[in-house]
Structures are given as structure tokens and as C-alpha cells.
Amino acid sequence: MSAKKEIDLEKSLEQLETLVKELESGDLPLEKAMQKFEQGVKLTRNCQSALKDAEQRVEILLKSAGGESVLQEFDSDD
Numbered sequence: 001m002s003a004k005k006e007i008d009l010e011k012s013l014e015q016l017e018t019l020v021k022e023l024e025s026g027d028l029p030l031e032k033a034m035q036k037f038e039q040g041v042k043l044t045r046n047c048q049s050a051l052k053d054a055e056q057r058v059e060i061l062l063k064s065a066g067g068e069s070v071l072q073e074f075d076s077d078d
Contacts, residue, residue: 007046016043 019040023033 007050009047009050012043012047012050016040016047019043 019036022028023036023040028036
């Protein structure tokens with residue numbers, strides 16, 4: 001079984017934000033912009049994977065003893 005590489009979600013999101021700002025500036029040559037875009041796609045996929053893994057862990061933790069899901073709606077205070 002291969003070990004998954006742990007990612008720092010917050011750090012990855014910060015890197016994505018920086019990449020987006022750089023790309024939106026329009027100051028990069030095409031080749032550099034393509035490299036930044038590719039880096040952003042990789043970071044996005046890693047973040048999506050980490051979020052999916054976290055969601056699966058939450059679902060496992062919320063399973064009832066009888067094996068039925070007891071998922072509840074999440075209310076954010078934001």
C-alpha cells in the first residue's frame with residue numbers, strides 16, 4: 001500500500017491565490033503564464049483530493065453503530 005503525501009491545505013490555497021493574482025496581472029510572458037497555470041491545476045487537484053479525503057473521514061465518523069449514515073446538515077455561523 002502506498003502512502004499518500006499529506007498536503008497543507010491552507011498553504012496550497014495561499015499558493016493558488018498568489019498564482020491567480022500573478023495570472024490576472026497579465027504581466028507574464030505566455031510560457032511563464034502556462035507554467036503558472038499548470039502549477040495551479042496541480043494544486044487544485046491536490047486540494048480537491050484532500051477535501052474529498054476529509055469528507056470521507058467525516059462520513060465514517062458520523063456513521064451510526066448500525067451502519068446507517070446519520071449525516072446532518074451543517075449550519076455555518078458565517
